Structure formats: C-alpha cells, structure tokens
Amino acid sequence: MSAFQPRGSRALRVIIAEMASSSQLGDVLTYTQLADAIDVNDNEDGRARVRQAVSAARPLLLRDNGRALVAERGKGYRVALPGELAGIAQDHRRRADVQVGKALAVIEHADQSAMTPTELKRFQAVGVVIRNLHARMSNSEQRLADLEAAVYGNNPKVIQGKLDEQS
Numbered sequence: 765m766s767a768f769q770p771r772g773s774r775a776l777r778v779i780i781a782e783m784a785s786s787s788q789l790g791d792v793l794t795y796t797q798l799a800d801a802i803d804v805n806d807n808e809d810g811r812a813r814v815r816q817a818v819s820a821a822r823p824l825l826l827r828d829n830g831r832a833l834v835a836e837r838g839k840g841y842r843v844a845l846p847g848e849l850a851g852i853a854q855d856h857r858r859r860a861d862v863q864v865g866k867a868l869a870v871i872e873h874a875d876q877s878a879m880t881p882t883e884l885k886r887f888q889a890v891g892v893v894i895r896n897l898h899a900r901m902s903n904s905e906q907r908l909a910d911l912e913a914a915v916y917g918n919n920p921k922v923i924q925g926k927l928d929e930q931s
Contacts, residue, residue, distance in 0.1 A: 776802045776813075780821035785829040787843045793833075794840040814840075864901060867894045 779801050783793060795814055796806045802817055804810035818833055818841055825831050832852055833841040844852065871891040876884055 776817040777820035777824055780817050781825040781828065784821070784825050784831060784833055784841075784843050789843055789845050792836055792840055792842045798840060861901065864894070864898055868898050871895070
C-alpha cells in the first residue's frame with residue numbers, strides 16, 4: 765500500500781495532513797496514533813508506511829495549512845513551531861547546495877572526448893545553466909549572510925530554526 769492508497773475514500777496523505785492541521789503547534793503525533801489513523805500495525809513495517817504517508821503529506825500540509833512536520837526520533841512527528849520553519853527551509857537549501865555542487869563537479873570533470881557533437885552541445889548547454897545557477901546561489905547566500913550580519917552581528921549562534929540573539 766502506498767501513501768496514495770486510499771483508506772476508504774481518503775488517501776493516507778490526506779488523513780495525515782488533516783491530523784496535523786487539526787493539532788496544536790508543537791504537538792507530537794506518535795507513530796501509534798499515525799499508524800491507527802491510517803490503519804496499519806505499529807511495527808517496523810507499519811512505521812515505514814507511516815513515514816511514507818508523512819512524506820507524501822508534507823507538501824499538502826505546507827501548501828494548504830502553512831505547517832510542517834518535524835521527525836521526533838523514536839516517537840513520531842511534531843507539528844513544527846513557527847520559529848522552526850526558517851531552519852527547515854535552511855536545511856533544504858543546504859541539501860540543494862550539495863546537489864548543485866555534485867552537478868558542478870560532473871560538469872567540470874567529465875571526459876568530453878568521447879561525446880558526439882550533439883552530446884557535447886547538450887553537455888555544454890547544461891554546463892552553462894549549472895554554472896549560472898551556482899553563481900546565482902553563491903551571490904544570494906552572500907547577500908543573506910551580509911543582511912544577517914547587519915541585523916544580528918557577525919557569527920550569530922544558530923539553533924535549529926532560531927537565532928540566539930544573546931551571543
């Protein structure tokens with residue numbers, strides 16, 4: 765059963781999104797509660813299905829309710845507090861940086877000698893896009909760092925989704 769498999773007339777992701785949207789900010793939805801809601805056993809197999817349904821529910825929950833779910837190791841998922849959303853976005857950005865870096869490494873180090881003229885032309889076009897994207901991301905990150913330094917001072921202590929203004 766996938767996260768899109770309906771339980772009755774409702775998809776599992778919709779069930780999870782509705783649970784999270786009706787919960788208070790900071791509430792923990794345990795694996796047991798989530799497993800019961802989507803009608804799976806609370807065992808390792810069931811937890812995998814819960815994780816899959818939660819993963820599918822996240823975009824729906826964010827788009828429709830402006831909320832996010834944060835994993836609570838060994839417990840379940842917590843409805844994120846408003847101050848955590850910037851940290852969640854930063855985590856996604858960091859992962860994107862890693863992926864763009866990997867794409868750039870492929871562009872910079874690929875052996876082009878065996879490529880056909882058509883492949884080489886496409887490769888070069890993709891290279892232009894990847895280099896441009898990397899440059900734009902680097903410039904944006906520098907602007908953000910400059911703005912944060914102006915507002916919070918240099919080297920503020922960053923806590924998951926929060927800035928410690930006392931340091």
